Amino acid sequence: MTQLVTSSGHERAVAALQRSYEAIPPGVPVRLAKRTSNLFRFREPSNAPGLDVSGIDRVLSVDPERRTADVQGMTTYEDLVDATLPHGLMPSVVPQLKTITLGGAVTGLGIESSSFRAGLPHESVVELDVLTGDGRVVTATRDGEHADLFRGFPNSYGTLGYAVRLRIELAPVKPYVRLRHLPFDDAVKCAEALREISESGQYDGEPVDFVDGTVFAPTDLYITIGTFAETAPYTSDYTGQGIYYRSIQQRSVDFLTIRDYLWRWDTDWFWCSGALGVQHPLVRKVWPDQAKRSDVYRRLVALDRRWQASARLDRWRGRPPREDVIQDIEVPVERLPEFLEFFHREVGMSPVWLCPLAARESWPLYPLEPGRPYVNVGFWGTVPLPPGRIPEHHNRLIERKVTQLAGHKSLYSTAFYSREEFWRHYDGETYRRLKGAYDPGGRLLDLYEKCVRGR
Numbered sequence: 001m002t003q004l005v006t007s008s009g010h011e012r013a014v015a016a017l018q019r020s021y022e023a024i025p026p027g028v029p030v031r032l033a034k035r036t037s038n039l040f041r042f043r044e045p046s047n048a049p050g051l052d053v054s055g056i057d058r059v060l061s062v063d064p065e066r067r068t069a070d071v072q073g074m075t076t077y078e079d080l081v082d083a084t085l086p087h088g089l090m091p092s093v094v095p096q097l098k099t100i101t102l103g104g105a106v107t108g109l110g111i112e113s114s115s116f117r118a119g120l121p122h123e124s125v126v127e128l129d130v131l132t133g134d135g136r137v138v139t140a141t142r143d144g145e146h147a148d149l150f151r152g153f154p155n156s157y158g159t160l161g162y163a164v165r166l167r168i169e170l171a172p173v174k175p176y177v178r179l180r181h182l183p184f185d186d187a188v189k190c191a192e193a194l195r196e197i198s199e200s201g202q203y204d205g206e207p208v209d210f211v212d213g214t215v216f217a218p219t220d221l222y223i224t225i226g227t228f229a230e231t232a233p234y235t236s237d238y239t240g241q242g243i244y245y246r247s248i249q250q251r252s253v254d255f256l257t258i259r260d261y262l263w264r265w266d267t268d269w270f271w272c273s274g275a276l277g278v279q280h281p282l283v284r285k286v287w288p289d290q291a292k293r294s295d296v297y298r299r300l301v302a303l304d305r306r307w308q309a310s311a312r313l314d315r316w317r318g319r320p321p322r323e324d325v326i327q328d329i330e331v332p333v334e335r336l337p338e339f340l341e342f343f344h345r346e347v348g349m350s351p352v353w354l355c356p357l358a359a360r361e362s363w364p365l366y367p368l369e370p371g372r373p374y375v376n377v378g379f380w381g382t383v384p385l386p387p388g389r390i391p392e393h394h395n396r397l398i399e400r401k402v403t404q405l406a407g408h409k410s411l412y413s414t415a416f417y418s419r420e421e422f423w424r425h426y427d428g429e430t431y432r433r434l435k436g437a438y439d440p441g442g443r444l445l446d447l448y449e450k451c452v453r454g455r
Contacts, residue, residue, distance in 0.1 A: 121168075
């Protein structure tokens with residue numbers, strides 16, 4: 001076992017965290033005092049004291065024999081991957097962006113191209129310590145005293161408590177990933193291929209370790225399958241001048257190191273760096289490689305939103321106002337073509353990301369049917385508002401369509417459900433029971449208030 005932080009050091013960090021929590025005055029909303037965020041529910045900056053989580057951001061240990069890692073709740077996947085890859089291991093699911101934290105991915109859900117076989121990040125959790133709303137630190141496992149919290153923590157978004165420590169399962173890796181980009185000209189054929197690959201774990205007689213997809217247009221779709229490899233005839237580099245998502249249309253086969261594969265989307269924040277000019281050849285040459293990463297772009301977007309620079313420029317140019325359409329949704333794989341047809345017609349944004357998944361177990365606050373194949377559809381950008389429409393026009397359309405298709409919607413961004421509808425989707429009965437058990441004084445925000453009303 002590789003020990004990275006001593007148990008006594010972790011205990012001191014937890015005690016400091018509890019003191020920070022106790023110091024926040026009653027009635028003041030509890031916010032995490034941290035530099036990065038992957039949420040897109042923007043709020044005005046606050047002078048109120050935040051919860052100091054700076055001491056719980058380390059990897060505690062890696063156990064190569066048991067294939068587990070103990071990590072503090074604010075540890076980023078970037079740091080965890082750096083600790084596990086030297087052992088030939090990776091977290092079972094590594095969300096796409098480097099600064100996503102373990103605690104954030106579990107309480108707020110995450111996904112990636114191994115999710116068709118490994119489920120979502122919280123499904124690889126063995127146990128977790130949680131600082132609950134009533135100030136306790138409890139250990140939750142599948143079958144222990146706090147099994148209700150273990151199952152209810154995913155999709156609770158910090159409204160029941162904060163992960164202090166997690167023990168997670170790790171998966172073996174090989175040094176390289178061979179990619180094959182498979183083109184489709186029809187969404188129905190693409191969805192059927194996603195279903196077959198996900199259920200069989202194979203393509204063309206070979207094992208598939210990773211699978212996701214990219215939609216550039218209604219008749220220009222790709223499935224990318226990844227297979228571990230011990231050797232590679234070459235490796236591509238998309239951390240500097242190259243742009244990964246463009247390679248999907250340009251190459252049928254590609255090779256990446258396992259580390260570059262895991263972070264292939266981070267360098268250009270999928271394709272969103274283009275809105276900041278980073279994909280322009282001249283800008284790209286002078287933009288430092290170390291600043292080509294999602295957290296840098298996220299801070300720039302937050303500044304733009306705060307100062308309304310883009311909106312002012314659009315008004316000066318006489319352009320219509322634009323709506324942020326930043327969402328991840330899941331629909332059953334057989335409903336994917338219908339969703340894409342709606343999306344192309346009503347929203348018209350591209351590219352769009354596809355990621356198949358199948359939940360391994362039941363999780364009450366995000367009730368996917370275990371074993372049933374779903375597809376996550378991710379789309380992140382802005383679109384012009386039609387004349388006379390309300391500012392949330394497209395997002396409300398998407399929300400209604402997802403409900404019609406028996407899908408679900410991630411809560412990291414804007415939501416508009418009525419209170420009754422929200423709790424119908426996210427198991428209000430179970431949530432109220434958990435809230436009463438672990439935050440009876442209501443020190444933490446209610447899930448609806450936080451994720452819909454944006455408190």
